Structures are given as structure tokens and as C-alpha cells.
Amino acid sequence: MTSEDESWYAEVGIKPGAILEGGKSTYIIDRLLGEGGFGAVFKIYDKNDSKLCYAMKIEKKIENKIHSKLKMEISILKMVANVRKGPSERNHFTAIIDRGKKEYYYFLIMQLVGKSLQDLKKERPMNVFSLSTGLGVGMQCLEAVEDLHKHAFIHRDLKPANYACGLDKQMHTVYILDFGIARKYTNDKGELKTPRAKVRFKGTVRFASLACHRCIEMSVKDDVESWFYLLLDLIVKEGLPWKNIQDRNDVQKLKEEFREKRDLYGTLKCKNDYQDILTYIDRLEYTDHVDYQFIYKKIKLIALDEGCTVKEMIHDFERHFEEIGEWLKAKKVAEDEMKKFLSMFKDSCDQILWLNTGYHLDYREKEELNVETLRKRLLTVKKQMDGYPEVKEEFLTSLIDFEKSLRKMFEQSLRKYDVKNGLQKLINDRSVELWMDFIVEKTTVFSFFLH
Structure with missing residues (x-):
């Protein structure tokens, strides 16, 4: 246990x-x-x-x-x-x-049910869904909220962690979870409850509505505001501007400031359509009903402008899982190869007989074989990642770190060899340059990921 x-x-x-x-x-x-x-x-x-x-x-x-x-x-x-x-x-x-x-x-x-949207999001490069997946999932999340509101309850803690995808035949369905702090907003007669003068903060800071921050009684509009933050969290690569801030007051200020700037949407297109949704939500009062159809139509319009079909929005979960699987598999293959190569390189650096023009020809031939193997594996990985620009962007960072590790190990080996053999004058910066030129040329680390 x-x-x-x-x-x-x-x-x-x-x-x-x-x-x-x-x-x-x-x-x-x-x-x-x-x-x-x-x-x-x-x-x-x-x-x-x-x-x-x-x-x-x-x-x-x-x-x-x-x-x-x-x-x-x-x-x-x-x-x-x-x-x-x-x-x-x-x-x-x-x-x-x-x-x-x-x-x-x-x-x-x-x-x-299966994994939460929060966990699924973490498995994605850049921690966001593809736009078609994100919009489709977002619509289902709002459908769940609408259904909850029909029964006179508000959730008060909407966030990716409180939604999950189904299993097996229900894998394309999003489920809403955790009603622990939900509240019935009508009385026994079915009338809207009179708002309390002051209430405690309820929910999660990142996704809380402005009314929640201000300790004002929440209603259906506040769930929809939280849903809007959730939607952006699923699809904006840059994330919500306050994503790394925990202080409630600081987050409230940012939510107010970014409304005025109309700049919550990062590199998303159709910014005006997203802003129209938020403007509509902000105009709602405690007693107002939500026009869910207006929001659905706006999302579908965004999807149309972005070239996302309804079919993709409904069934993209399956492709999403396949993409995650391929991405994780490709990433692991490349990382394993880099680890093996780094380990081999570290062990071998001390054995190299360094000369002013480079290193021993016999050893170079052996080393070239290993580098060629790595190059082939990386090219295979590139093919697996074609069509996923965000994956390449993240993986390029790993490759740059890889190159830095090679250089660092090589320089450490040189210093160690210098002390042992007193060949400091023979081994110069040109040796380092020749070695790194050889590595980069053979692996083509940067060129095939930058083009």
C-alpha cells in the first residue's frame, strides 16, 4: 500500500x-x-x-x-x-x-470516467488542445453547465480539473464533475433567491468570476464567466495572463485590466468574436437568463473561420489521443537516443587522443558511426512530428539543450586532458570549433527543425 x-x-x-x-x-x-x-x-x-x-x-x-x-x-x-x-x-x-x-x-x-481535461492538457505540447479539439470540448463543457442551470443549480468551481472525458464508447463525451460547492439558486417556490449582502470566496482563483472575487452573490452568469476562462485556458498557447499568480486580489486586478485591453487571446485569430462573448457575459445581471445559443453560434462561427468542421469538433478526441500517443512515442525515442549518445560521448571524451587539427582518425571513424545513427533516428522523429509545429518548437528546445550538453562535456574533457598531459598549447579553441562543426553537420540538429 x-x-x-x-x-x-x-x-x-x-x-x-x-x-x-x-x-x-x-x-x-x-x-x-x-x-x-x-x-x-x-x-x-x-x-x-x-x-x-x-x-x-x-x-x-x-x-x-x-x-x-x-x-x-x-x-x-x-x-x-x-x-x-x-x-x-x-x-x-x-x-x-x-x-x-x-x-x-x-x-x-x-x-x-477517463482523464480530466487538466491532465489531458498537460500531455499536449504547449499544454493546450488543438483548436478544433478545444472548441469542441469547450462547447460540451458549456452544454453541461446549461443542463446544470436548467435544474436551478450553479457549480461555482468550473475548471479543467472538474471535467473529464468518457471511456470506451463515451470517449467523445465530456463529463462535468465535483458538485461539492454547488448551490441551488431558487427557493422552494422556484423563485430566484434574494442575493445575500456578502458571501465568501468560492472556487478556484484562476477561473473565478469577478463577482466571486468581489464577494458578491453568484448566479448563472458567473458559471459562464468561469467557463469562458476555462475555454481560453484550453486553447491559448500563452495561457491566461494570471496563470502563475495565486493572490486573489492580484488576479482580480489582472482580470479587470485585461478586459480593458481586450487582450486575453494571445495569438488566436477571431479575437473580436471571443471578445463579443466576454462582453455579452459582462453585461449580464444577477437576475438575467443566459442566451447559450448566442455563445454556441459564436463558437461555431469561430470554428468556421478557422476551418474547423463540426465533425472535427465532435470527434477530434480520438485524433487527440492518437496525436498524444505519437508525440510521446516520438519524443521518448529521440530523448532515449540523445541520452545514449551523451553517455557514450562522456565516456569516450577522456579516451580521445587530441591533436591540434582534431582527434585520432580511427576514433573519429567510430564516433562518426554513432553520430550517423543518431542523425537517422532524429530524421525519423522529424517525420513523425511533421504537421505539429508546436511539437517541433518544444523539441527544438531539447535539441538546443543537447548541443549545449555536448559542448560542456567536451570542454570539461579538454580541461581534464590538459592537466594530465600538459598539452594546453596544442589544444585550442579551434579544436572545440572543429568538433562541434562535425557534430552539428552530422546530426543536422538545427537545419531540419528550423526549415
């Missing part, structure tokens, strides 16, 4: 391999997926059929605790269970499988 597993076992008796008796079946705990202050998520499977895997959320029983996050989640998931059940529509909410309580905790067993 990991230390996290041991912690949960000590507190509530849950550990990998343990049996859990539910109301509808018996389950086996597989492993811990994630944890927070008062709860955790485990992967489990049905004891009678190990192919049936689920996610189980648990919440510790806390004495005198008024609000249960898990009860809120169960309440919402029960309400939205039949949302978007048409043949061409998606349900963006995970299905409830089972639920109950034990001596030390409450549990909710639900449909297992």
Missing part, C-alpha cells in the same frame, strides 16, 4: 483488496485515484464481474458538520439523470451506480 492508502485504511478501514458491501452489489477496492481534505475517490470493481469498474467517492463522517458535499453531489446527479437522452444528444453527468453509508463514511459509486 502507498502512504495515502495506509492513511485511509487507518482512518476509515479502506484499502486495496478490501470488500465493500453496497446496496446493489458487492465491490472490491482497487486503488486510490485522488483525495481531498474530507474525502477521496477510489477505483473499484464488482466482485461478481471484475470487468465492471466504477469510481467510488467517500466522505468522512464529521460530527456537527452541517453541509455534506457528497449529499449535494447525489442530489444533483439524481436530478440530471435523464438529461439529454436523445439519440444525437449527450448526457454530461456520470450515472449513479450505488450509494450508502458505513460506520465512518458515506459513499457514492458512480460511472468511471
